[in-house]
Amino acid sequence: EKSGYEHFMLKEIHEQPQSLRDVMRGRLLPEEGMSRLGGITLSDADLAKVERITITACGTSWHAGLLGEYLLEELARIPVDVQYASEFRYKNPVIEDNTLVLAISQSGETADTLAALREAKRRGALTMGIVNVVGSTIARETDFGMHLHAGPEIGVASTKAFTSQIVALVLFSLYMGRRRDMSVLEGREMVEALQRLPDQVEEILQQTDDLRTLAEEFADARNFLYLGRGYQFPVALEGALKLKEVSYIHAEGYPAAEMKHGPIALIDEEMPVVFLAPRDPVYAKVVSNIEEVKARSGRVIAVVSDDAPELQGKVDHLIRVPQTVPALLPVLTTIPLQLLAYHAAILRGCDVDQPRNLAKSVTVE
Ligand code: M6R
Numbered sequence: 492e493k494s495g496y497e498h499f500m501l502k503e504i505h506e507q508p509q510s511l512r513d514v515m516r517g518r519l520l521p522e523e524g525m526s527r528l529g530g531i532t533l534s535d536a537d538l539a540k541v542e543r544i545t546i547t548a549c550g551t552s553w554h555a556g557l558l559g560e561y562l563l564e565e566l567a568r569i570p571v572d573v574q575y576a577s578e579f580r581y582k583n584p585v586i587e588d589n590t591l592v593l594a595i596s597q598s599g600e601t602a603d604t605l606a607a608l609r610e611a612k613r614r615g616a617l618t619m620g621i622v623n624v625v626g627s628t629i630a631r632e633t634d635f636g637m638h639l640h641a642g643p644e645i646g647v648a649s650t651k652a653f654t655s656q657i658v659a660l661v662l663f664s665l666y667m668g669r670r671r672d673m674s675v676l677e678g679r680e681m682v683e684a685l686q687r688l689p690d691q692v693e694e695i696l697q698q699t700d701d702l703r704t705l706a707e708e709f710a711d712a713r714n715f716l717y718l719g720r721g722y723q724f725p726v727a728l729e730g731a732l733k734l735k736e737v738s739y740i741h742a743e744g745y746p747a748a749e750m751k752h753g754p755i756a757l758i759d760e761e762m763p764v765v766f767l768a769p770r771d772p773v774y775a776k777v778v779s780n781i782e783e784v785k786a787r788s789g790r791v792i793a794v795v796s797d798d799a800p801e802l803q804g805k806v807d808h809l810i811r812v813p814q815t816v817p818a819l820l821p822v823l824t825t826i827p828l829q830l831l832a833y834h835a836a837i838l839r840g841c842d843v844d845q846p847r848n849l850a851k852s853v854t855v856e
Contacts, residue, residue: 500646500737500843504829505696508689510641510651511822514658515685524678525669526662531619532635538670541591541617545584546573547607548595549853551649551732555621555656556595557725558821562660566681566818567667576607577856584610592616597644597652598852599627606856608632621659623652637663646844647851648737650829653729654692654822661685661818684816688823691813695826698810699834702827705792705808706834712763715742716789717828718750719767720777726767726821730828737836737843747780758789765831766806767824769796771817781806794824 496502518526531538544563546556553575560571574584576594580603586592592611596604599622608629611618620629620636623644630636639655661681669678709715715734719727728744735742745754747766758764764784768777778801784791791806793799796814803809812823836843 498646498833498843500648500650500833503644503646503651504826504833506642507651507654507826508693508696510639510655511658511689511692513640513642514655515662516640518662519682519685521679521682521686523669524675524680524682526665528637528662528666530635530637531666533617535670538667540589541569541667542589543587544569544571544591544593545586545611545616546571546593546595547576547579547604547611549576549601549603551653551729552595552597552601552604552656554725554729554732555653555660556593557728558657558722559593559595559660561722561725562664562818563667566664566673567671569667569671574607576601576603579607580610584614586611586614586616590616591619593619593621594629594633595621595656596627596629597623597639597649597656599624599629600852600854601629602854602856605629605632621656621663623655645851647846647849648733648832648843654825657822658685658688681816681818684819687815688819691815691823692826695812695823698827699830702810702830703834705810706831706838709763710738710835710838712740712761714757714762715740716750716754716757716762716764717742717744717767718747718764718780719744720747720773721771722817722821723767723769723771723824726824726828727765729825730765730767730832733829733832734835736846736849737832738839738841739846740835747777750780751783755783755787758784758787760788760790762789764789764791765828766791766793768793768799768802769812769820769824770799770814771820778802794827796820796823
């Protein structure tokens with residue numbers, strides 16, 4: 492069942508080139524620089540009326556939702572807010588006409604996400620789902636949506652579902668963006684970058700031995716910080732969650748520049764700090780955040796694209812990922828963080844597939 496892998500988590504990490512091909516299959520229109528989404532059964536006229544999107548989810552799916560905010564705002568110019576389903580369901584959410592509520596869930600059965608969805612429907616919202624499990628309750632109860640086709644995810648820690656959620660959100664942003672003010676050339680660039688993505692993930696997966704060595708150096712740490720900006724901020728949150736849930740090392744994710752408003756007080760020679768620093772429009776800003784941490788003797792692991800000459804000799808470890816458009820870099824930078832969490836957990840003797848106190852799908856409040 493684990494096809495030769497020792498754990499489901501490792502198997503599912505390694506399945507990502509395939510799960511990414513599967514979420515894109517039949518959905519790319521390279522000439523038009525567009526996506527074709529058969530599950531979006533809304534008419535063009537009704538789609539044009541969507542003025543605002545509220546995304547609701549829990550855990551890793553909430554992190555994908557946060558990326559959805561950056562993606563939809565940048566690519567489709569639609570205002571988005573992202574709410575924890577457990578909060579949304581008990582507050583008094585404002586749902587205006589023309590608000591689309593988007594529920595994201597791997598299992599399609601998470602109790603809080605389902606309750607948030609039902610509350611949104613009660614208030615007359617149009618609802619969409621991005622779900623992995625076909626026939627699940629959330630898939631059935633939303634007006635329309637997209638399936639991830641990632642195959643079963645058995646490991647409690649979500650891995651392949653997260654990267655597929657990101658790609659699904661990129662496809663949806665393209666779908667909405669090209670109907671608004673995204674040019675055909677921008678659309679084509681995105682489609683071409685999507686086509687390259689599975690092979691780029693494959694390339695990163697070959698670094699698994701290097702990440703094991705890195706994990707050996709840090710497996711005894713008591714705390715970790717994960718920092719990123721823009722599209723890399725949600726990746727920082729997800730990297731920290733992955734490490735916490737499988738290795739039980741305390742970790743926090745933060746927007747890199749928020750560090751100086753508090754967490755910087757934690758930095759000393761004991762504190763590993765993972766910086767997400769691929770080459771994107773905020774790269775130079777992240778480099779100066781790295782310098783702030785090094786000035787306080789923090790141990791810096793930087794995830795970078797290409798050779799990052801600015802960081803050579805300045806950080807303790809560099810992890811390289813291939814270059815792509817900023818909107819897709821989160822898929823690539825997530826992979827080494829999954830492997831780091833996995834190897835740290837194994838070295839600490841943890842049960843990666845069934846971490847203590849956790850269930851694969853949280854069907855109670
Ligand atoms: O099935 P869902 O995507 O709705 O699940 C949401 C969370 O329970 C889930 O992502 C959880 O945070 C994972 N253990 C993260 O790895």
